[in-house]
Amino acid sequence: MSLLDLDLLAATPLVRTPFDYLIVPGFLTQEGIAAVDRSFPRIDAPGSFPTQALDYGIAFQEVLDVLQGPAMTQAMASKFEVDLTNRPTMVTVRGRCQAKDGRIHTDSTTKIITVLIYMNDGWEAEGGRLRLLNGPDDLDDMVAEVPPQAGTLLAFRRSENSFHGHKPFVGRRRSLQLNWVTDAGVVRHELARHRMSARMKSLARLLGFSGKEH
Numbered sequence: 001m002s003l004l005d006l007d008l009l010a011a012t013p014l015v016r017t018p019f020d021y022l023i024v025p026g027f028l029t030q031e032g033i034a035a036v037d038r039s040f041p042r043i044d045a046p047g048s049f050p051t052q053a054l055d056y057g058i059a060f061q062e063v064l065d066v067l068q069g070p071a072m073t074q075a076m077a078s079k080f081e082v083d084l085t086n087r088p089t090m091v092t093v094r095g096r097c098q099a100k101d102g103r104i105h106t107d108s109t110t111k112i113i114t115v116l117i118y119m120n121d122g123w124e125a126e127g128g129r130l131r132l133l134n135g136p137d138d139l140d141d142m143v144a145e146v147p148p149q150a151g152t153l154l155a156f157r158r159s160e161n162s163f164h165g166h167k168p169f170v171g172r173r174r175s176l177q178l179n180w181v182t183d184a185g186v187v188r189h190e191l192a193r194h195r196m197s198a199r200m201k202s203l204a205r206l207l208g209f210s211g212k213e214h
Helices: 006-011 030-039 058-067 070-080 184-213
Strands: 021-024 089-097 111-118 130-133 142-146 153-157 171-181
Touching: 006 021, 006 070, 021 142, 030 058, 058 070, 058 089, 070 111, 070 153, 089 184
Parallel strands: none
Antiparallel strands: 021 153, 089 171, 111 153, 111 171, 130 142
């Protein structure tokens, strides 16, 4: 069973301006979309969650294994002409979007390649469509707009001018983000940061509940 269309990825030209990127609708095959959809983790809160913090089905894990496997790494290294040897990967998942999401940014310097794979059935809303931008100041100064439709891949090389963002959207918006990062310490740091954030949120909920009782 083929979950990813690496041939389609290889055949898609890399765009160089204003930064290196490519957009591949249909990168997840129908089998891949079905596998992710039926075992996507339940996420009821906004934010980005490392896969290690989530519960999901076997089919979802199979897709993660392929995404982080040697064929995908080689495909991205070849496409972006970058050496990804011994570069660790990190996958995070989003299930919902809040109003403050989508602010213009470039991604952190610890990320080498960012891959976004969307998992939404159609997309009618104006908000939530990721825009690749010429600069940091104007969401309408864009070179491309990507509706977050199921199976679509967006990949770009992180740089000082890899500006992107989207108009506000509130609601369900599912995506996977795969990054090749500079070293294993980045992954450890992100996991520790998420655990601390989760503990703080749990404490806040507990205190809020306690306050209501009294």
